[in-house]
Amino acid sequence: MLGLNSKDQKLFLVVIVVTLLAPFILNPFPENSELAQFNAGYPDLMQRFAIFGIFAIGFNILFGLTGYLSFGHAAFLGVGSYAGVWMLKLLSMNVVPAIIMSVIFAGLFSLLVGFVSLRRSGIYFSILTLAFAQMSFALAYSVLTPITNGETGLQLALDDPRILGVSQIDGSIPPTNFFGLEMRDGFELALGPWVFTLNFGYYLCAVFVLGAFYLSMRIFNSPFGMMLRAIKTNQTRLPYTGMNPKPYTLAAFVISGMYAGLAGGLMVAMDPLAGAERMQWTASGEVVLMTILGGAGTLLGPLLGAGVIKYFENIFSKINDTILYEWFSFMPDGLQDVFVFLIHPFIGKGWHLTLGIMFMLVVIFLPGGVVEGGQRFMRLFKRGDKGSKSSGDAARSASPAE
Amino acid sequence: MDAIILQVLNGLDKGSAYALIALGLTLIFGTLGVVNFAHGALFMLGAFCAVTLNVILNTSYETIDPDRTDFLGNPLKVETPYIFDWFGPEVGGAMIEWSVPLAILFAIPIMVVIGLSMERGLIKYFYHRPHADQILVTFGLAIVLQEIVKYFYGANPIPTPAPAGLVGSFDFGVLLGFEPGSIIYPNWRLIYFVFAAVIIGALFAFLRFTTFGMVVRAGMADRETVGLLGINIDKRFTIMFAIAACVAGLAGVMYTPINSPNYHMGMDFLVLSFVVVVVGGMGSLAGAVAAGFLLGVLESFASMAQVVDLFPGINQIIIYLVAIIILLTRPRGLMGRKGVMED
Structure with a gap:
């Protein structure tokens, strides 16, 4: 079905179900309960999960398959955002043309950057992309301040032309919409103590995530994907077999650039402004972290990595000392202070420290990221079942000898 | 003419910093084959060694002076640094005054210990992992280090002044026969450049004229053969890592009066230093130094008003532009060796 083998079909089904039910799954704690602060099911964060998931999936097509480590992918996201905002300013508040233009512009820009950068490989390639x-x-x-509005960032204004739409409604900027359905629309579903927010913007993102995920699955299983893996395995041997790796790498680069553009376009569709800091190298570094943390070269990894990092960024950074004191309130006073003191550097504003440590641990002990961790965990439970162990050995011996 | 000389001078201090960091980076790469993304963090740690020493020297206790009162009429509280009690107010005052140069002595052992523990504790396990893994783990380490510094010192830049005697400026105009006042250059930047030149010279001399340096160079050329000759090359490479860490740290110590250190200064320098290393050629020490000064001077030329009028925005992108052009025309950078980092 859908050109997928049965294993991928199952995976895709799981992803579909999880994505569509995310507002429920991510809100496991009742409103007003103490644990409600760990709920991630609010629209803003869920949209970010989806958008950065797309970004990381695209990055993984380049890095995971070909092994080319780009340190400049945020530039494509930024270009996509600017293109998107300009469409909203000039054409109409419908997000479809904005997203299409984001993808096109990011694709063109990545074609240019990729064409030049891919003349080198290894660290030289990383530095070239970083430089661009x-x-x-x-x-x-x-x-480029006339186009990008410099430090302020590009924003919508009341006197924008919007030739296919209206410049303003009752003196305010009209909201972004998808053929009339407003992005910020949604409704709240109260089930007992639980409150779930179903947001239209998130569901638009979810559709795109599923599309992006499906496309990446097809690419992973296609002859094209096989070719990209061959590039990663041995760049020198490939030309001897009569293949020219260049067009394939460039195609992978442009595809991942377009994914980044799509992410930028969706970002604009959800929140119509674009700033230059989205293109800074720290933003490029973030998508690298997401992909590695989740597991580079795996289908699900980038999505998981994006989810983990964005969750930590939003939830971990909200915890403060008062909350910690509440948690440890069952302890005697002195001990409570000690614990709060020990944990304090890792939470709130210090969440980057947690991120750095977590990231180092993953690179050191779990080079395959969260996905590998999950697989090892599953294997623990399957210890008794000899079949899985031997299949693991088979997989190991099947990897080509250098 | 005088404007050109001024721009060359202006480029030298930034160029010195680039050259020192890039030298350490390429030294680590040439010896251990490890791409160290935490090198900028070492630069930052060096700068914070100077800050720490300043804080330590200024640690004081409070006494109440019964004879004087403050403007509210309360007895005046006087803060006396402990160091005044130990060395007397004159020597103590001089030590506080000269805290940045003193921090060189303070930073060397600290940076050596940090370098050794980093190499033995982490980098050692990454010799045979792919370069991508090395980049990632050291990148993670850099995040951790800078967050730790941020936790202790906060996010704001901490001003650390140079000794008062060295604060003024030097008028090159008079020296070179131009109008007085046409080329004015801060003393400390001159000192920074001389300091960098001394360190670079000492490092090259060390590698060139000592037995230790000879073994290290042999190891850089062919590690396996040197190992087969019965020489413990790993130990020497570890020491070279500590030296590289030290160089980065000292570059940071001396940079504090030029720019007040903040916790992310390392990352800002790291990106540019990497460009410098790659432009110079991975694994080439002379290339790193040359490219460091070249890019520093180019950057300051590009920020001249006449140039910016001609090409708006050029001052922001010149380094990257030059890097792209050099990498496309000279695949291994200016002085890169064949076969290095081409996988």
């Missing part, structure tokens, strides 16, 4: 991204970032701040 930093250049676009610096230019967006300085010379």
